[in-house]
Amino acid sequence: xxxxxxxxxxxxxxxTSFSALAGLSVTAPASAAxxxxxxxxxxxxxxxxxxxxxxxxxxxxxxxxAWAGCKGPISANAPSVQGGGVQSIHPNGVSVSTAKPGALTxxxxxxxxxxxxxxxxxxxxxxxxxxxxxxxxxxxxxxxxCESGAHSFTVSSDGYQLR
Numbered sequence: 251x252x253x254x255x256x257x258x259x260x261x262x263x264x265x266t267s268f269s270a271l272a273g274l275s276v277t278a279p280a281s282a283a284x285x286x287x288x289x290x291x292x293x294x295x296x297x298x299x300x301x302x303x304x305x306x307x308x309x310x311x312x313x314x315x316a317w318a319g320c321k322g323p324i325s326a327n328a329p330s331v332q333g334g335g336v337q338s339i340h341p342n343g344v345s346v347s348t349a350k351p352g353a354l355t356x357x358x359x360x361x362x363x364x365x366x367x368x369x370x371x372x373x374x375x376x377x378x379x380x381x382x383x384x385x386x387x388x389x390x391x392x393x394x395x396c397e398s399g400a401h402s403f404t405v406s407s408d409g410y411q412l413r
Contacts, residue, residue, distance in 0.1 A: 286381050289371055295381045296364040297373035297388075303407060304394050305370070307362040308381045316382030317347035318396035319355060319362040325409050334358040344403040344410060346396050348383050352403030352412035 289295040295308040299322075306320035321343040330338040333356025341354035343362065364370045373379055378387040386396040393406025397413075404411040 284373065284377050284379060286379060289373070289379055290381075291364050291366065291369070294364075295379060296362075296370045297379060297386070298370050299388050299394055300372050300375055300390075304388075304405065305363050306373075306386060306394060306396070307364075308379065308384045308386060308396070309361070310382035310384075315347045315349035316384045316398065317345055317350075318384045318386055318398070319343055319345035319357070320394050320396070320403075320405055321357045321362045322405065323407060324354065324405070328354055328410065331356050344405050344412070346384070346398060346401045346403050346412075348398045348401070351401045352396075354410070354412070 286295055289297050293310050293312075295310075296306070298305050304320045304322040306318065308316065308318045310316045324341045324343065326340075328341050331341045331354050333339050333341075335358065339356050341356050343355045343357045344352060345355045346352040373386065373388045375388055375390045378385050380386075384396060384398045386394060388394050392404055393408070395402060395404040397403075400413070402411075402413045
C-alpha cells in the first residue's frame with residue numbers, strides 16, 4: 251500500500267496518491283458551482299478562502315467594468331506598488347478586471363472586505379463563483395484564481411501569477 255501526503259498552499263494535508271490494489275483509481279467528484287447570490291452583498295460578491303488567508307470580492311457596479319480582488323499575504327519578493335497614499339509600498343493584494351490584466355495592488359480601504367465580515371462565506375476548495383463576467387476558484391494546491399477573459403491572477407502563500 252502506498253500513500254502520499256503533501257502540504258497544500260493553505261496548510262492542509264493533501265492526498266496526492268494512494269494505491270492499495272492494482273487497477274484501483276479514485277476520482278474526486280466535481281464541485282457544484284455555488285449560488286452567487288449566497289455571496290452577494292449589494293453590488294459585490296464576497297468570499298474568504300477556506301484557510302481564511304485570502305479575503306476576496308467580485309465587484310459589479312453599473313457602468314463600470316467588473317473586477318475581482320483578493321487581500322492577503324503577498325510574497326516578500328513582490329515589487330512595490332503605489333497605494334495607501336505613498337509612491338512605493340509592498341502590495342497586500344491582487345486584482346483583475348474585465349478591462350485590465352491581473353496586477354499587484356495595495357488595498358488601503360475595504361474594497362475587497364465586506365462591511366459585515368461575519369456574514370462572508372467560505373468559497374470551498376474546487377468551487378467557482380461567477381458574477382459580472384468574472385470567475386474565482388479556490389484550489390487547495392494553486393490557491394485563489396480569478397479570471398475574466400484573457401486576464402487573470404492566481405495567488406497563494408507560495409507566490410502569485412498575473413496574466
